[in-house]
Amino acid sequence: MGEQSAAEIKFIDPTELSKAMTNIAERSQRIVTEFLTRQASDSSLGMADPLNIGEAFFQMTAKLMADPAKLMEAQMSLWQDYFSLWQNTARRLLGEDTRPLVEADKGDRRFKDELWEQNEVFDFIKQSYLLTSRWVQGVVNNVDGLDQQTAKKVDFYTRQFIDAMAPSNFLATNPEVLRATVESGGENLLKGLNHLLEDLERGKGKLSIRMTDLDAFKIGENIASTPGKVVYRNDLIELIQYTPTTETVNKVPLMIIPPWINKYYILDLRPKNSFIRWAVAQGHTVFVLSWVNPDENLAKKSFEDYMREGPLEALEQIRIATGERQVNAIGYCLGGTLLSSTLAYMAAKGDDRILSATFFTTMTDFTEAGELSVFIDEAQLQSLEERMNKSGYLDGSEMAGTFNMLRANDLIWSFVVNNYLLGKEPFPFDLLYWNSDSTRMPAAMHSFYLRNMYLDNKLAKPGGITLAGEPIDLRKVKIPTYLISTREDHIAPWKSTFAATKLYSGPVKFVLSASGHIAGVVNPPEAGKYCYWTNAKKVKDPEAWLQGATQHEGSWWPDWNEWTAKTAGPKVPARIPGEGGLPALEDAPGSYVKVRVV
Numbered sequence: 001m002g003e004q005s006a007a008e009i010k011f012i013d014p015t016e017l018s019k020a021m022t023n024i025a026e027r028s029q030r031i032v033t034e035f036l037t038r039q040a041s042d043s044s045l046g047m048a049d050p051l052n053i054g055e056a057f058f059q060m061t062a063k064l065m066a067d068p069a070k071l072m073e074a075q076m077s078l079w080q081d082y083f084s085l086w087q088n089t090a091r092r093l094l095g096e097d098t099r100p101l102v103e104a105d106k107g108d109r110r111f112k113d114e115l116w117e118q119n120e121v122f123d124f125i126k127q128s129y130l131l132t133s134r135w136v137q138g139v140v141n142n143v144d145g146l147d148q149q150t151a152k153k154v155d156f157y158t159r160q161f162i163d164a165m166a167p168s169n170f171l172a173t174n175p176e177v178l179r180a181t182v183e184s185g186g187e188n189l190l191k192g193l194n195h196l197l198e199d200l201e202r203g204k205g206k207l208s209i210r211m212t213d214l215d216a217f218k219i220g221e222n223i224a225s226t227p228g229k230v231v232y233r234n235d236l237i238e239l240i241q242y243t244p245t246t247e248t249v250n251k252v253p254l255m256i257i258p259p260w261i262n263k264y265y266i267l268d269l270r271p272k273n274s275f276i277r278w279a280v281a282q283g284h285t286v287f288v289l290s291w292v293n294p295d296e297n298l299a300k301k302s303f304e305d306y307m308r309e310g311p312l313e314a315l316e317q318i319r320i321a322t323g324e325r326q327v328n329a330i331g332y333c334l335g336g337t338l339l340s341s342t343l344a345y346m347a348a349k350g351d352d353r354i355l356s357a358t359f360f361t362t363m364t365d366f367t368e369a370g371e372l373s374v375f376i377d378e379a380q381l382q383s384l385e386e387r388m389n390k391s392g393y394l395d396g397s398e399m400a401g402t403f404n405m406l407r408a409n410d411l412i413w414s415f416v417v418n419n420y421l422l423g424k425e426p427f428p429f430d431l432l433y434w435n436s437d438s439t440r441m442p443a444a445m446h447s448f449y450l451r452n453m454y455l456d457n458k459l460a461k462p463g464g465i466t467l468a469g470e471p472i473d474l475r476k477v478k479i480p481t482y483l484i485s486t487r488e489d490h491i492a493p494w495k496s497t498f499a500a501t502k503l504y505s506g507p508v509k510f511v512l513s514a515s516g517h518i519a520g521v522v523n524p525p526e527a528g529k530y531c532y533w534t535n536a537k538k539v540k541d542p543e544a545w546l547q548g549a550t551q552h553e554g555s556w557w558p559d560w561n562e563w564t565a566k567t568a569g570p571k572v573p574a575r576i577p578g579e580g581g582l583p584a585l586e587d588a589p590g591s592y593v594k595v596r597v598v
Helices: 014-040 051-067 068-093 118-140 148-164 175-184 189-202 273-283 303-322 336-348 369-377 378-391 396-405 408-421 430-436 443-455 494-502 544-546 557-567
Strands: 229-233 237-242 248-250 254-257 286-291 328-333 354-360 481-486 509-513 533-536 550-553 571-573
Touching: 051 118, 051 148, 068 118, 118 148, 118 544, 148 369, 175 189, 175 408, 189 408, 229 303, 237 303, 254 303, 254 336, 273 286, 286 303, 303 328, 303 336, 303 481, 336 354, 336 443, 354 557, 369 544, 378 443, 378 571, 396 408, 396 430, 443 533, 481 494, 481 557, 494 509, 494 544, 509 557
Parallel strands: 254 286, 254 328, 328 354, 354 481, 481 509
Antiparallel strands: 229 237, 237 286, 248 571, 509 533, 533 550
16 A cells, blocks of 8 residues: 555544534435335335346256256365465565466456556455356356356356455455545545445435546537437427538438437537537538427327337428438447337338448347346236336436446446545546447337337347338338447447348448447547448358458548548538528527436
């Protein structure tokens, strides 16, 4: 921890400490009282297991105990590792140089403090944790006889437990926190406790971890600030038309369908990383659907309603605004799933108003749906539907919590350490502000989506889903499609999104970007980051596709712009929002995007 004289150690003023503790006690009592009151009125409590975790671990334990010899072998292996670690530590304490028995991954930021390596005690704690983590995961992953869904669930929640028990998450075993506690005389812990209470108060008894400075950004000013106008509004969308920055524009407008599971401005964070602003600068007349943040009044809105009142209605309004009947379309994630469904419906109706389709990290075949499938089985869906039927929607905090669990160390535990143990304020970060700006899901729509897509995988089956009376078939989609996926995507794994190359009948271009679900998409050319891969050959296997692919440095955005130019039409005079067939209702980003939920 380094030497520090008594004069250098800060002590908290006793009077201020007393005031702080009194305030903490009063707020804590109020929070606990409110929490207990709500729990008493919640009939779903008790021995409920809405995530169906208990049954999965019961099956795993039963299979594990059925082979005691294998379990004993695993235990002996762990004891051997511990014995080797004890020997290495003893030798280090005697001044010898030893190589670590196990090391953290290079990208593991939990052990970035130099004392995790330099100090023998903390090095022992770290290696002990890593050895135990490796052993636990090895044991649960090698249990024979579990069905695939149960095995995935056991593996996922085992990792959640392992991440939670990391020594970096506790005061007594985190050298950085101990140092801060000594240097501040414990002030960091008081600040951390105050942050914890603030998060509990904001979440009304539920822990709502603050990931960024929520006051640092204001929608329409320094985030989601690309100039434009809302030119149409219905129950589900505000249609935003953006102000051109070029004298001429492509004749064919561009319609963007973002996911309603998050807000659209992931594509318009700040000027330097805004895809929307960049697309406008390339000469596109950009229209974006800004989805409403629904409440109980929209509980019965269905997936079909989202299609009718979303892209189909937007197509008609874009025609009125610009005089153009046809558009190029982009769908991001769930918005892409809606776009693919809409295209199949339009194909069945002989509707050719969409000339080309671009899909950002979009699932259409859910056979291998990644870690989100852990949350989708019949028992969990029934529990979820019961909760949604009571409120009329899925609360935004539940969705946010689910996505955060997929990257728990980055999106949960790093903030526990920073905010509560170190007592620091979270750093202002536009992406994390967007991530904290959650949305609700209407009960009818969300149930349909989870059952028909994730659980039963009907979208990939011809006629598996019927929308507005039409059985849809993705194979009838014959327009050009551009599929952009990301190599480290934990929400829409790229090998799953690749399956769409075998579903559409038209010319398909598949592009793989480096990084993840967000960073691989929101990657402006000026940043000079990451890379992407292309392969013009038709290959059925994703790994074979990647092996034969060509790597390109930087952003894939220019490649997409070159591709979409083929259907963008000739140049025409720039279109000013509100001066066409639709009047301007208000300035972008509109009203719907500003509705926040805790």
